[in-house]
Amino acid sequence: MTKHAKLIKEANDTTLRFFTRRHFLKDCVTGLGAAALGSFLASCGSSSSSNKTLVDAAGNPMAPKPPHFPGKAKAVIYLHMAGAPSQLELFDYKPELAKLHNQLCPQSLLEGKKFAFIRGVPKMLGPQAVFKQHGESRAWISDHLPHFTSMADDVSFLKAVQTDQFNHGPAQLLMQTGSARLGRPSTGSWVTYGLGSENSNLPGFVVLTSGGKTPDAGKSVWGSGFLPSVYQGVQCRTKGEPVLYLTDPDGMSRDLRKESINAINEINKEEYTAFGDPETLARISQYELAYKMQISVPDVMNINNEPDYIHEMYGTQPGKESFANNCLLARKLVEKGVRFVQLYDWGWDTHGTDEGGSIDYGLRNKCREIDRPITALLQDLKQRGLLDETLVVWGGEFGRTPMQENRDGKDMPFLGRDHHVEAFTMWMAGAGIKRGCSFGETDEIGYAAVKGKVAINDIHATILQQLGLDHEKLTYQFQGRPFRLTDTGGRVITPILS
Amino acid sequence: MRLLINTGSWSMFIGRSHPLLVHLPIGILLIACILTLLARREKWRHLQGALPATLLIAALSAIASCITGYMLSLDGGYEENLLLTHKYLGIGVAVVSTGLYILEKNKHKGQLRKWQVPASVVMVLLLSAAGHYGGSLTHGDDYLTQAMPDGLRKLTGVGAAKAHVAAYTNIGDARVYEDLVMPVLTNRCYGCHNEQKLKGGLRLESVELIRKGGEHGPVLKDSVPEESELFKRLILPEEDEHRMPPKGKPGVTPQELELLHWWISQGAPTGKTVKELTKTPLMLAVLEGMQPATPWDKQEFIPEEKVNAVSAEHLAKLEAKGMKVLPVAAGSNYINVDGINASNFTNEDMQLLLPLKAQLVWLNLAGTRVTDSSFGVIGKLTHLVRLDLRNTGVKGKELSSLNACTELRYLNLAGTAVAGESLTSLQKNKKLQQVFLYQSGVSPAAVAELRKYMPKLTIDTGGYHLPLLASDTTVYHKVAG
Numbered sequence: 021m022t023k024h025a026k027l028i029k030e031a032n033d034t035t036l037r038f039f040t041r042r043h044f045l046k047d048c049v050t051g052l053g054a055a056a057l058g059s060f061l062a063s064c065g066s067s068s069s070s071n072k073t074l075v076d077a078a079g080n081p082m083a084p085k086p087p088h089f090p091g092k093a094k095a096v097i098y099l100h101m102a103g104a105p106s107q108l109e110l111f112d113y114k115p116e117l118a119k120l121h122n123q124l125c126p127q128s129l130l131e132g133k134k135f136a137f138i139r140g141v142p143k144m145l146g147p148q149a150v151f152k153q154h155g156e157s158r159a160w161i162s163d164h165l166p167h168f169t170s171m172a173d174d175v176s177f178l179k180a181v182q183t184d185q186f187n188h189g190p191a192q193l194l195m196q197t198g199s200a201r202l203g204r205p206s207t208g209s210w211v212t213y214g215l216g217s218e219n220s221n222l223p224g225f226v227v228l229t230s231g232g233k234t235p236d237a238g239k240s241v242w243g244s245g246f247l248p249s250v251y252q253g254v255q256c257r258t259k260g261e262p263v264l265y266l267t268d269p270d271g272m273s274r275d276l277r278k279e280s281i282n283a284i285n286e287i288n289k290e291e292y293t294a295f296g297d298p299e300t301l302a303r304i305s306q307y308e309l310a311y312k313m314q315i316s317v318p319d320v321m322n323i324n325n326e327p328d329y330i331h332e333m334y335g336t337q338p339g340k341e342s343f344a345n346n347c348l349l350a351r352k353l354v355e356k357g358v359r360f361v362q363l364y365d366w367g368w369d370t371h372g373t374d375e376g377g378s379i380d381y382g383l384r385n386k387c388r389e390i391d392r393p394i395t396a397l398l399q400d401l402k403q404r405g406l407l408d409e410t411l412v413v414w415g416g417e418f419g420r421t422p423m424q425e426n427r428d429g430k431d432m433p434f435l436g437r438d439h440h441v442e443a444f445t446m447w448m449a450g451a452g453i454k455r456g457c458s459f460g461e462t463d464e465i466g467y468a469a470v471k472g473k474v475a476i477n478d479i480h481a482t483i484l485q486q487l488g489l490d491h492e493k494l495t496y497q498f499q500g501r502p503f504r505l506t507d508t509g510g511r512v513i514t515p516i517l518s
Numbered sequence: 519m520r521l522l523i524n525t526g527s528w529s530m531f532i533g534r535s536h537p538l539l540v541h542l543p544i545g546i547l548l549i550a551c552i553l554t555l556l557a558r559r560e561k562w563r564h565l566q567g568a569l570p571a572t573l574l575i576a577a578l579s580a581i582a583s584c585i586t587g588y589m590l591s592l593d594g595g596y597e598e599n600l601l602l603t604h605k606y607l608g609i610g611v612a613v614v615s616t617g618l619y620i621l622e623k624n625k626h627k628g629q630l631r632k633w634q635v636p637a638s639v640v641m642v643l644l645l646s647a648a649g650h651y652g653g654s655l656t657h658g659d660d661y662l663t664q665a666m667p668d669g670l671r672k673l674t675g676v677g678a679a680k681a682h683v684a685a686y687t688n689i690g691d692a693r694v695y696e697d698l699v700m701p702v703l704t705n706r707c708y709g710c711h712n713e714q715k716l717k718g719g720l721r722l723e724s725v726e727l728i729r730k731g732g733e734h735g736p737v738l739k740d741s742v743p744e745e746s747e748l749f750k751r752l753i754l755p756e757e758d759e760h761r762m763p764p765k766g767k768p769g770v771t772p773q774e775l776e777l778l779h780w781w782i783s784q785g786a787p788t789g790k791t792v793k794e795l796t797k798t799p800l801m802l803a804v805l806e807g808m809q810p811a812t813p814w815d816k817q818e819f820i821p822e823e824k825v826n827a828v829s830a831e832h833l834a835k836l837e838a839k840g841m842k843v844l845p846v847a848a849g850s851n852y853i854n855v856d857g858i859n860a861s862n863f864t865n866e867d868m869q870l871l872l873p874l875k876a877q878l879v880w881l882n883l884a885g886t887r888v889t890d891s892s893f894g895v896i897g898k899l900t901h902l903v904r905l906d907l908r909n910t911g912v913k914g915k916e917l918s919s920l921n922a923c924t925e926l927r928y929l930n931l932a933g934t935a936v937a938g939e940s941l942t943s944l945q946k947n948k949k950l951q952q953v954f955l956y957q958s959g960v961s962p963a964a965v966a967e968l969r970k971y972m973p974k975l976t977i978d979t980g981g982y983h984l985p986l987l988a989s990d991t992t993v994y995h996k997v998a999g
Contacts, residue, residue: 084856086845090820157799166989218842219858333984357858381994392990396982403980404908405930405954434996457803459772470744470753471779472772472800488847515773515804 080305081250081298082224084216091488092452093411094218095354096211097361099347099394101386102192102235103369104416106437107445108466109383112179113151113160116464117422121146125423129467136186136439137371137427144465145424148379148435157456164387167395173456174398174407175449176516180460180469183418183476186439188236188369191417194476196241196362198505205245205496206253207480208360210505213251213496214489219357221316223254223309226358228346230258231366242362246498250302253362258345262321266314274314281307320356323348334396347393351400354410365390368416371425372436379435398449411451411486413479419444422465443469446479451486454518474513481510485517533589540587540652543580547615547645550576551638554622558635573619580612596655597714604655607648614641658714689809690793695725698792698808699781702774706763725788743782752778776804820852821901821925825876827851832873839867846879852901854880861885868895875899884908884930893919902926908954909933918943925949932956932980938964945971956980 108114125142149162155172185191190200197204205213208225217224227242235241242253256262268277285304292300323331323345324338331337335344343365350361367386369377376382394414401407420437443462449455460472481491484505491510495502550572556562557569587608591601618637625631653661663671686692703722710717711732720732728748731737736747743749752770754761763769770778780801781787787795792805828851833843840860846852855871855878857863863886871878872895879901883892889911896905897919905923907930914936920926926947936958944950945968955965956979965977 084842084844086848086850088848090846090850163989166987167984218856221859329983333982335990357856375996381996384994388989388992392984396984399982399984403954403956403978403982404932405906405928405952405956405978408928408952454803458800459803472776473753511771513772514807515776515800517807 081248081301082212082217082220082305082309084218085214087215087488088490088493089488091486092409093450093486093488094409095357095359095361096208096411096413096483096487097350097354097363097397098207099363099390099412099414100192100195100235100365101368101390101414101416102231102233102364102366103188104191104418104420104439104444105368105386106370106379106383106420107179107443108147108420108422108437109149109379110162110164110387111160111177111445111447112443112462112466113162114147114422114462114464114466117144117466118146120144120465129423134186135421137425138421138423138438139426140429142421142423142426142438144422145379145435145437148383155456157458159456159458164384165391167391171395171398171449174402175447176454176457176459178446178448178459178472178474178479178513178516180443180462180472181415181419181446181474181476181479182443182469183441186418186441188417188439190237191439191441192235192237192241195415195417195479196237197243197245198477198480198507202240203245204503205247205251205505206240206242206362207483207505208242208253208362209244209247209251210494211360211484211487211489213247214484214494215359215487217357217359219316221309221312222320222353222356222358223313224359225251225253225362226353226360227253227255227362227364228258228349229255229364229366230341230343230346231364232341233366235364235366241364246503247496248298248302250305253360256317256321256349257341258321258349259339259341262317263313266310266317268314277314278311281311316356320352321349323352330400333392333400335392343389344393344396347397348400351397351404351406354401354406355404370420370436371427371438372432372434373427375434377434377436379437381434401450407450409451411453411483412449413446413483414448415446415479416444422467440467442467446474448482448516452518453486454516457516459513459515472515475509475511477506477510478513480505482513482516485512529589530593533586533591533593536583536586536590537656539579540583540649543576543583543611543615544645544649546572546576546579547611547641550615550618551642554618554634554638569622570619573615573622577612577615577619580608580615584608584612597716600651600655600659600714604648604651607644607651610644611641611648614644655714658709658712689805690791692792692808693788694781694784694790694792694795695786695788698777702770702777706770706774725786728786738782738786741783741785743779746782749775749778749782773804773807776801777808780804820846820850820879825851828853828874828877832870836870836874839863839870841870843874851877852879853877854882856880856882857884857886858882861887863887865889865891868892871895872898876901878902879925880904882906883910886910888912890914890916893917896920897922899923900925904928906930907934911935913937914940917941918946920944921946923947927951930954931958933958935959941965941968942971944968950975952976952978954978954980 108117122143125144127141130141147162149164151160151162152169153159154161154169157173159172159177161169161172183191183194185194185200193202194200196206198207208227212224225242239255242255244250244252254263257264261267268274285307288300288304292304323336326348330348334348336342336348337345343363346363350363353361367376367382370379370383372378376385398407398412401410401412419440421440423438425432425436425438443466460474461470462468463470484491484494491504491506491512495504550569553565553569553572557565587605591605614637618634618641621630621634621637625634686697692698707722709715711720711722713721713723718732718734720737721727721730728738729736738748739745751760751762752775756765780797784795797805828843836843836855839862840857841863842856842858844854844856846854853874855874863883865888868888871881875898878899881899881902881904884906885908887910888907890913892912893916896902900922902923903925905926905928909932912931912934914931914934917936917940920929921943924947927949929944929950929952932954933956936955938960941960941964944953950972953975955977960979962979965979969975969977
């Protein structure tokens with residue numbers, strides 16, 4: 021009897037062993053299939069548009085689209101100072117901090133706080149710049165930006181921007197995509213998704229980098245995330261070929277290129293009819309755009325034709341990779357109807373570890389590199405009547421501490437400030453932004469925001485608002501729920517809107 | 519019993535079951551009344567049997583509700599008169615429901631039976647009234663009327679809708695407390711800090727009440743917003759349990775915050791107008807935003823009147839020329855015509871714009887091949903708000919034809935050879951706000967002439983120059999070189 025039972029048990033075990041993970045998955049098919057069917061059916065609904073005659077019916081994802089309401093801005097130029105510039109040396113003047121210079125930081129500022137590098141009890145570091153008030157708005161601007169002082173009455177400062185990320189990568193992602201984690205579309209992608217591209221021969225979202233490095237967060241800061249990849253930023257170089265792999269190989273005539281692209285697109289169209297994958301449409305329009313860009317990009321990216329006085333104004337040197345060149349290019353791109361121009365300038369991370377990354381030397385050199393170009397950009401846009409319809413945004417990914425950095429508890433060879441999330445300064449100008457306004461305040465040492473606090477998604481909401489987009493309505497269905505740039509937050513910063 | 523009432527936590531804990539418990543007598547008593555009525559008919563006679571038990575449970579739950587209600591009232595924070603009314607009505611319900619039970623038990627004793635129906639009616643009335651006042655205690659006494667549709671409100675004549683019309687046309691004349699601060703407090707704070715609800719013992723309906731403060735002391739320190747709870751609580755982090763309005767309730771906007779800060783720092787005055795108080799530059803900006811909008815401000819670039827959509831046929835013709843035509847906003851029939859990819863657009867093609875003249879408000883002809891002859895058509899596009907003629911061949915001899923475009927706000931003539939003398943004709947475009955003349959042939963004298971007629975017009979002739987500063991070339995190094 022026991023032998024009998026043993027045999028049965030063994031037979032059962034063997035049968036069970038034959039059931040592998042494959043069997044499990046196979047048996048799941050019906051259930052999973054039904055679940056998947058639901059999402060397929062949902063996405064099969066035709067996207068009905070209220071104004072069909074005026075909206076591109078061919079399904080071109082980059083066709084211009086009307087905004088939710090009439091926008092003040094047609095384009096955005098976003099100047100991101102990667103590494104985070106010190107607000108305490110540029111715009112946030114704190115005479116009280118100077119009095120505390122070299123004194124030990126009070127415990128109350130350190131308790132329960134976490135810093136990227138500061139350990140133990142650091143010393144306070146007074147402002148390392150000379151401040152004066154400028155313009156009718158009496159805005160405080162330091163001597164690091166002598167040219168920019170003339171624009172005091174043209175911009176709106178946000179003095180109390182806050183973030184919750186104290187490392188460059190996540191903070192840059194948060195600043196550009198609204199999330200500190202990878203995978204969300206960048207602001208430029210959302211904007212081109214919402215409004216399409218004005219010029220059908222150029223990308224709607226162009227990225228220009230300077231400072232020798234791309235941002236710490238990598239190319240995800242201009243990625244399209246879960247949006248169709250046609251909306252990702254196109255990086256253009258100021259040195260060498262503007263866009264890599266865009267030129268035809270030797271012996272390939274433009275006609276032949278056209279023929280081959282037509283053929284590929286025909287096949288892709290069949291593919292799209294069969295499967296309806298929006299990525300196929302993205303591919304078709306990207307091939308077509310690339311073909312057009314072979315002519316249009318070298319033209320718009322060439323700054324040699326600009327008159328001398330413009331070069332003098334911006335301080336540009338053709339053929340070099342520089343922030344100045346990028347500023348001039350930004351103006352040219354916006355003039356040509358590019359919707360979103362994103363500039364990254366690397367090298368603002370002033371910890372005091374070396375001369376380049378120091379408050380006393382490196383920061384001043386970086387300021388020199390941007391002072392003239394930014395001022396020239398604003399004035400050039402203004403004289404062409406473009407500042408009226410172009411939103412210019414300036415800022416880093418966070419601010420810097422009023423304390424001197426003491427990495428590993430040691431004194432640094434140069435003056436430096438650590439990453440600071442609680443308050444930093446950004447500014448906006450143009451397209452419906454108030455002129456000569458300052459919103460938000462920090463405490464007397466510039467440590468914490470006390471009034472007019474602005475969250476990162478408030479910045480995003482405001483950018484979209486000026487473009488005529490309601491940040492709560494600009495959504496994309498993904499993984500079963502609508503996503504938006506401002507996620508569940510975001511308030512338009514109305515005090516700086518005219 | 520003594521123990522229960524005096525140890526705060528027990529009575530409070532049990533008391534808080536009152537909002538739950540009260541629903542039992544309400545439901546059971548209503549059922550009992552319905553059963554009583556039904557059981558009088560032959561067909562439903564058998565329901566008789568359920569009556570004694572139902573009424574007993576109803577009476578017991580009513581008594582339990584009274585006890586828990588009393589415990590809850592010890593908690594405080596309720597408006598006295600309303601509370602008293604509710605209390606007596608509640609006790610009334612308990613007494614009458616007990617009475618009903620006794621009636622039911624003794625109904626075979628001759629006369630008593632005929633009292634059943636009137637007693638049930640009294641019961642229902644008492645119950646409704648007690649329930650209503652209970653609701654008013656927790657939700658505020660305008661909870662019901664606030665949600666009434668206007669029609670019903672008129673019909674019943676209760677709580678007539680107070681239409682929120684700005685009492686001022688110019689922000690300078692607005693009374694700071696009455697017209698600006700009070701609406702903020704009404705919208706954000708009154709819900710909890712009112713006569714009935716009295717959260718934290720605080721009422722905010724008038725300056726006197728604000729100055730009186732709550733059970734934790736004063737909330738207003740004159741002229742020092744940073745030390746006034748009324749302001750301090752608003753800027754606490756959202757997670758903070760002391761933050762006001764509490765998590766989940768609509769928060770105060772940045773402008774409203776600035777406004778409260780300013781009002782308190784001015785000593786929380788009443789009856790003063792905006793003009794009479796000193797203002798920081800930031801406050802000026804905030805106040806500017808509160809200026810009641812004129813219809814034009816609301817939609818700066820779109821006329822108010824409705825128009826028909828453009829016909830698909832005219833649209834197709836224009837698009838065939840490379841012009842981009844888009845509504846200025848989704849759902850609007852007003853259009854923006856953009857020639858960014860239409861560098862071959864000519865004077866002859868301008869005729870294609872005429873059928874769209876009712877809808878066309880923004881026109882960008884920058885970089886196209888149009889010249890002065892295009893003004894014949896432009897002069898007929900009378901709804902134009904923005905006109906961009908940058909880098910075209912126009913010489914502006916016909917600039918006066920723009921006078922017909924009475925809505926024009928933005929005119930860009932940068933990079934054109936516009937003649938100076940015709941510029942003064944723009945003075946008839948009364949709504950014009952900005953003119954761009956960078957790299958045009960206009961002389962400073964002509965600009966000065968136009969400025970004389972239109973002092974408020976922004977005229978940008980560009981040609982900005984950045985001086986060469988020593989700092990432009992200074993490279994900072996530690997070792998002086």
